[in-house]
Amino acid sequence: MSAALTLWVKGMGLWAPGIADWSQFCDVVRGNATPGEVTRPLADALPPNERRRAPESVLLAAAAAGQAVTMSGRSAADLPCVFVSGHGDQTITDYMCETLATAPTELSPIRFHNSVHNAPAGYWTIATHCHAASSAVSAADFSFGAGLLEAATLAVADDRDVLFVAYDIAGTGLLGEMTRSTGAFAASLVLSPHEEPGAIRVDVSLVAGNIAAGPGDVSVLAPIARSNPSALGLPLMEALARGAPQAVRIAAAGNLDLHVDMESLR
């Protein structure tokens, strides 16, 4: 096992079908509620005109990110950010490939510039006036773990708080059969290298092998955990929602797991 990266989780955000935010998620995890009606992700960090025209992936990522940043009490403008997605905006990829197959010169310029994998990072940094480093990464089914590792190393190496966002939307069209993504999910954390009262300490290390179990312990969340690559991070988010000491394994690459040791919330 590698030396551990020690971090404090200062903010958390989440959107899943029927779970609009972190506090609803906590209620579901603690058995006090079940997922309700599916609502549109509330991306209130984006200005209203951007909220209207932003693609689904951007709204979803910004909704989760906004919750985590608000909880952290930090200003988004100062936070470097790492956005990870297994498949990016599959609706736009499907549109692009369909259009290119039939009428390539009619490709929409707006859809093209929204098709870049870093569209959520771009919209987010523009909306929050963030000039810090922003990244957009991908790692297929290892995306949540690989993105978390990128965010955690950035926080420790640069000694500053970092925003981590994982998101994936449902697959569409011919592509959907390949990605097997059946629903949308986003989760976000503000990670800090500095201790703070109320923040949850996590120690992250690399371990050879993939023993990360499938879904976590909450049965109503099991279908969501299987719905897309980002949702494979649910066991970690469930553990954070419980706030009890626990160890979680999250796959970060082929034959490589993140081992996350979590302290109890004081």
Place this chain on the structure above:
Amino acid sequence: MPPLAIRAFTATSALGRGVDAHAAALAASQTGLRRNDFSSAPLDCWIGRVDGLENEPLPDDFTSWDCRNNRLAWAGLAQDNFMDAVRTARETYGASRVAVLLGTSTSSIGATEEGYRRKEDGRLPRDMAFANLHTPHSLAGFVATAMELEGPCITVATACSSSAKVFATAERLIRLGLVDAAVVGGVDTLCDSVLFGFNSLELVSPEPCRPFDAARRGISIGEAAGFALLERIEAAPDAPRFVGYGESSDAHHMSTPHPEGLGAELALNDALARAGLSPTDIDYINLHGTASLKNDEVEAALVTRRFRESTRASSTKGFTGHTLGAAGILEAVITLLAMRDSQVPANIHADTPDPQCGPQMAWTREQRPVRVALSNSFGFGGNNACLAFAAAERLA
């Protein structure tokens, strides 16, 4: 930051396969651009194309990864004994101690496009129905599989800064002791998404791109693969050094740069600070220089206001085209060649220099020592990166 050794590096682009083909074309100031002959209905523009990939399927073990982008990755890995260097690193450190960190903008999407063109009964054709082919991570997933590496593995996709930012990720992982070596780089290939996409934004030039020309008309799109193997300097004390990086966000617009180059300058300042350098230390800057109206205007102004007159600067996109997510690594390799060969590449195709340009611009090739150099990469979404390199002896 503690400098890192660049144990091995390689590039494959329209200039040829391997570093010597690049060095020869740069020495001759000979472009690799050609009239667009890609796709069934080629747009009237110029491209930087790598010949022969159509007839070079991946070995049978990798059929589920076979697409133009991964073929170019495979062709690129085969140059300059790069695979041997990676094998040695794997044997020295262990498979889980070597990271694979690669940048791309469109990865294998050319395969997805083809699948849609050839759809059968509303599904992708059976010979293309592999999940590995239809995901942004296809590139790094393939390279890690082919090189049998089991360390951290990510694909960075921040448009045209992608394969510059992987150097930063590698530095963090090595400094924190999580890995001992990293394969960094990137691959992007010609595909309809980028040709018709940039065309829809009216950013594609009908003639070979002319970076920093007053009458430039837009970009020429190219394809490339490039790789570098990074290790701690104790492991390769004579190798050229990666000494600094800067990353920033414009927070301005999705597809046009900040008008005053705010993000670009923040990335520059970050790179200089991490490297412990000042602008006067810089011998050469490989510019982003896409030949788009806005990029070159902003970047020319930045160079003019921040660097001494004798610092040399050029864009090499007139040679290779804009290789998008591979531009960061391709131009890092070109910068390392400038250092190796004591040769500043020409900024070709600029017949009438933009008046914004200062005396730093190298309009023609120059023979002179290059010991400390920068490479700029700026992407859509206002995503900026700047890399700093130095010859080993400078820091000895």
